[in-house]
Amino acid sequence: xxxxxxxxxxxxxxxxxxxxxxxxxxxxxxxxxxxxxxxxxxxxxxxxxxxxxxxxxxxxxxxxxxxxxxxxxxxxxxxxxxxxxxxxxxxxxxxxxxxxxxxxxxxxxxxxxxxxxxxxxxxxxxxxxxxxxxxxxxxxxxxxxxxxxxxxxxxxxxxxxxxxxxxxxxxxxxxxxxxxxxxxxxxxxxxxxxxxxxxxxxxxxxxxxxxxxxxxxxxxxxxxxxxxxxxxxx
Amino acid sequence: xxxxxxxxxxxxxxxxxxxxxxxxxxxxxxxxxxxxxxxxxxxxxxxxxxxxxxxxxxxxxxxxxxxxxxxxxxxxxxxxxxxxxxxxxxxxxxxxxxxxxxxxxxxxxxxxxxxxxxxxxxxxxxxxxxxxxxxxxxxxxxxxxxxxxxxxxxxxxxxxxxxxxxxxxxxxxxxxxxxxxxxxxxxxxxxxxxxxxxxxxxx
Numbered sequence: 001x002x003x004x005x006x007x008x009x010x011x012x013x014x015x016x017x018x019x020x021x022x023x024x025x026x027x028x029x030x031x032x033x034x035x036x037x038x039x040x041x042x043x044x045x046x047x048x049x050x051x052x053x054x055x056x057x058x059x060x061x062x063x064x065x066x067x068x069x070x071x072x073x074x075x076x077x078x079x080x081x082x083x084x085x086x087x088x089x090x091x092x093x094x095x096x097x098x099x100x101x102x103x104x105x106x107x108x109x110x111x112x113x114x115x116x117x118x119x120x121x122x123x124x125x126x127x128x129x130x131x132x133x134x135x136x137x138x139x140x141x142x143x144x145x146x147x148x149x150x151x152x153x154x155x156x157x158x159x160x161x162x163x164x165x166x167x168x169x170x171x172x173x174x175x176x177x178x179x180x181x182x183x184x185x186x187x188x189x190x191x192x193x194x195x196x197x198x199x200x201x202x203x204x205x206x207x208x209x210x211x212x213x214x215x216x217x218x219x220x221x222x223x224x225x226x227x228x229x230x231x232x233x234x
Numbered sequence: 235x236x237x238x239x240x241x242x243x244x245x246x247x248x249x250x251x252x253x254x255x256x257x258x259x260x261x262x263x264x265x266x267x268x269x270x271x272x273x274x275x276x277x278x279x280x281x282x283x284x285x286x287x288x289x290x291x292x293x294x295x296x297x298x299x300x301x302x303x304x305x306x307x308x309x310x311x312x313x314x315x316x317x318x319x320x321x322x323x324x325x326x327x328x329x330x331x332x333x334x335x336x337x338x339x340x341x342x343x344x345x346x347x348x349x350x351x352x353x354x355x356x357x358x359x360x361x362x363x364x365x366x367x368x369x370x371x372x373x374x375x376x377x378x379x380x381x382x383x384x385x386x387x388x389x390x391x392x393x394x395x396x397x398x399x400x401x402x403x404x405x406x407x408x409x410x411x412x413x414x415x416x417x418x419x420x421x422x423x424x425x426x427x428x429x430x431x432x433x434x435x436x437x
Contacts, residue, residue: 053432061336062432081428082340089338100333103326114337165338 007169008058009039013067013077015053015225027053029225030067034209037168040191040201040215045222051204055224058202059171060088072168089117093162095172099154101146101161107153108133108142111160118165121176125164132160136190152183159190169200176207178234184209191215297382304324312411319352328426335431344427345420352419356412364404372397 013030028050035041043051056062057069060076069077076087093114093203108129115125135143136156146154155175162170165223170191176184184207191201192215203210211219219231241248258264269279273304323331334344370376372395 056430056432059336062430085335085338085340088336094336096333096336100329100336102330102333113334114339117343161337226301 007072008035009070010058011068013057013061013064013069015057016065019065023205026063027225031225031227033220035202037200038195039217040195041203041218042211042216043204043220043222044206044211046206049222050225051222055171055173055202055204057096059092060084087112087163091167091169092169093165093167095158095162095170095175097174099127099158099179101154101157103147105146106143107138107146107149107157110146110157111164114161115164129164131161132163136160151178155179155183155187169202170194171172172203174205175203176205176210181209188213189217245351271338316415316418319415320421322424323422332424332431341427342423343348345424348419348423349416352416353412356415360408360412371395
């Protein structure tokens with residue numbers, strides 16, 4: 001269910017890539033932000049604005065060069081790799097821009113992947129994955145190889161994979177970049193249902209369908225690694 | 235059976251010889267002695283040990299060469315596979331590891347997966363190779379290598395290999411193939427799984 005206090009606290013986060021090398025690049029410049037639980041937040045901005053980097057850091061996929069990140073009161077920016085993995089596993093679900101489904105495997109196998117390290121019995125995991133397929137209207141595509149799925153189906157498989165461990169926070173990077181308007185609206189419909197189910201949705205996008213969606217309660221505008229401004233909805 | 239009994243049994247006169255082996259104390263004198271024998275007994279044929287060795291070389295050396303070429307090709311193919319694995323992961327493999335890390339797999343879990351993957355691939359190839367070799371040799375009388383193995387000296391006896399498994403040879407092949415291949419898969423997987431999943435996915 002929702003986490004009413006500040007679910008994510010971002011404090012003066014800076015991220016430098018290729019530090020002390022000729023191609024050093026600062027993707028984030030001291031970003032600070034508080035995000036509440038059970039909300040839909042969108043980071044918007046042009047390519048290179050730092051929104052993907054910020055999503056990665058929030059989700060524990062990358063560490064900030066400076067600054068601190070708190071998730072549900074726990075500081076994750078100083079956790080070692082193993083504990084960070086544990087936080088990522090139980091707290092976050094990720095939908096990548098390129099979807100990153102593993103080719104050669106079926107849709108069902110892809111969805112079950114995040115569940116294997118939890119130690120859950122394979123039979124239970126499979127049941128849960130099939131339930132997700134039914135919820136997302138993918139019931140007949142479970143055994144299909146992912147390379148044979150349409151764009152919309154692959155997107156929903158990626159959503160199912162993100163949800164298999166029942167995370168409280170769903171992170172999606174440019175989720176509608178490869179979808180047409182209809183599929184983009186369908187995607188936002190699914191996000192709305194998930195939010196109603198208590199999930200916190202964090203998206204990075206510059207798609208007007210995403211940014212203008214009625215479920216978005218907060219739009220954070222970014223440019224050159226800085227937060228330019230925010231629009232807070234109802 | 236003694237020489238006398240044999241001659242008595244087959245009616246061979248004591249002065250008739252078909253094959254005579256002559257040892258010459260000084261090896262440098264063999265061709266001279268051979269020449270003298272031919273002059274004294276023109277209806278005989280003198281064969282020197284060196285001639286026999288040359289004949290065997292001529293008959294068998296190329297067969298050994300064929301086997302060596304086949305074996306070398308197999309070894310090189312294996313080395314290329316192992317080197318390719320040890321040299322680094324492909325873009326697709328790195329992306330897969332990044333995805334696994336991003337969705338909550340720990341470094342040790344990724345490495346275990348890769349170890350098992352390497353073991354399954356190399357062990358199943360090893361087992362298939364052993365089974366194929368056994369079937370080929372003992373069920374089909376080594377059809378491919380038969381001409382090489384038999385040679386001209388054993389044309390008349392039947393060629394039927396007796397089933398036998400040499401465990402030390404199998405162990406040697408196992409440790410020279412399965413173990414190095416599995417080891418070759420671990421290091422690049424470990425290197426890929428220890429970096430931030432974010433940077434792997436951005437590749």
